Amino acid sequence: MDTPTPQDTLSVTQLNRLAKQLLEDCFAQVKVSGELSTLSRPSSGHWYFTLKDDRAQIRCAFFRGRNMRVRFQPEVDQQVTVTGKVSLYEGRGDYQLIVDEMQPAGAGALAAAFERLKEELREAGWFDAALKQPLPETINHIAVVTSPTGAAIHDILSVLARRWPAMRVSVLPVLVQGDQAAAQIANALATANRWRDAGHQDFDVILLSRGGGSLEDLWPFNERRVAEAIRASSLPVVSAVGHEVDFSISDFVADVRAATPSAAAELLSPDQHTLLSRLKLLHGRLVAGQTRRLDLMRQRCRELFGRLKDPRSQLREQSQRLDDLEMRLTSQWQQGQRRRFQQLHGLEKQLHLLSPTRQLGQRHRELSALNGRLQTAWQQRHKAASTHLQHLEQQLKSLGPQQTLNRGYAIVLDERGQAIRDSESLTEGQQLEGRFARGRAQLAVTKKQAQ
Structure with missing residues (x-):
């Protein structure tokens, strides 16, 4: 209706409709920050709550279809920032805010910090493809850095159980949100590398993962210490943080980024059904190839059999030749034996002549004769020396002072x-x-x- 004059009499419905139209025209898009209060979620899927500060409050409606895009769980007393339009509920004449988007308060500052660190690491070359490590061709053991109670590990294990049950999985439990999460994640990455280098574990790859959430929930994966731990890892790191639309610093620094934890599990594991189908195909090809080869060998054998003569005559000839060779061998062996016996008899005679016992007897007799001659010579020498000594003693006495x-x-x-x-x-x-x-x-x- 047209703008009423002071003389016009309006119904309540008309007045509320005019007020609604005026509010929506003047405040078609606003962003408001405040504290959540009286949050209710009826079965319709709509959210109704009050947004307040220390002096005022406003009723808010967040309709289904819009609130399904919120990636965090709002709670009473939480500081949030909402975007929407100001309106009026005609049925009660309540002034309200129709919400289109909601995010935790401070998400804008976090987004700016995210962009700053992202640009800094990009300029430092941390995102370069040349630094990315390739995944091993065969992966047998995955070190999963995540919360042991979160949905991510459940999705990962479910996919691996379906695709490749033989895969070994070691969970390095960490917090995935909160002030302590980044330090625990960085320490878990370093621990996985240290265990592998020391030979305590045979990890092939590290999977860094968690489920979806708001930017604030995912913030530990945007901290520099986590990026540095990924950069320092000698093991390939796969980052699967949040949903497909979520991106974190760890996604950019990691060697491989997976859209979701389930996608990461599929990336790191072979599909047993595909492998079985491939194995059956190869088995069939192998059987067919061997069958053809055996057929060719049978045909070749038939051809050779036709060319083969009766071997019995050749066997008889060979047997006779063998007997002849045996007799020649026996004769030569006997002659050799006689010749060696004669040589042995001659050597035995020479050995007897050169026997040490015989030579020792002769040497003993020679030694006895020499010993007798030595005794005689010594006695004669001793007797002559004694006589000479007595003569010298007499001369010494005659010439000594005692005689004087x-x-x-x-x-x-x-x-x-x-x-x-x-x-x-x-x-x-x-x-x-x-x-x-x-x-x-x-x-x-x-x-x-x-x-």
Whole structure:
């Protein structure tokens, strides 16, 4: 209806409709931040809540189809930012906000921080394809870094059980959201590499995963320490964080990005049904190939059999030739035996002549004769030496001082026991010693006289 004048009388419905039209025209798109209160979710799927701050509040309606795109679970007392239009519920005349989008408060700051770190790492070359490690051709053991109670590990194990039950999976449990999550994730990545390098585990690849959520929920996977741990990993890292539309820093730094945890499990495991079909195909080809080969060999055998002559005549000839060779061999062996026997008999005679026992007897006799000659020579030598010694002893006695003393001479010695030969060396009163043929005497010089 047209804009009413003061003279117009309006019904309540008309007034509420005009107010609604006015509000929607003036506030077609607004963004409001506040605290959730009185949140209700009826069976219709719509959400009704109050958004408030410390001074005011406004009723809000978030209809199904719009709220299904929210990737976090809003709770009472949570700070959120909503986008929508201002309207009025005609039935009650309530002023309200029709919400189109909702995200946790501060998500804008997180998004800006995400973009800054993403651009910084991109400029540093951390996203370059040249740094990406290829996945092993054969993967037998996966180290999964995730929450042990989350939906991600359940999806991963379900896919692996269906596709390749023989796959070994080791879960390195971590928190996947909250202040402590990033540190635990980085430590788990380093631990997986350390265990593999030390030989404690035979990991082939690391799968870093969690389910979907808001940017705030996924924030640990956007922190620098997690990116550094992925970059430092010597094991290939597959990142499967959130839903297909979610992207994190770990997705860009990792060697491979999977859209979902289930997609990562399919990427890392062969499909047993496909392999079985391939195996059956190869088995059939092998059987067919072997059958053809056997047919060719049978045909070849038939051809050779036709060309083969009766072997019995050749066998008889060969048998006769064998008998002839046997007799020649026996004759040559006997001649050789006789020749070797004669050689052995000659060597035995030579050995007897050169026998050590015979030679030892001869040497013993020669030694006995030499010993007798040595004894005789020694006795003669000893006797001659004794005679000569006696002669020298008689000469020594005849020439020795004792014979001189026996003839009445004496020897005079000074205090040092030196013989006195010259009286000029004496002094009056000097004490001397005189030696005689028998005995000694103390002498004193009373007077000296030159010759």
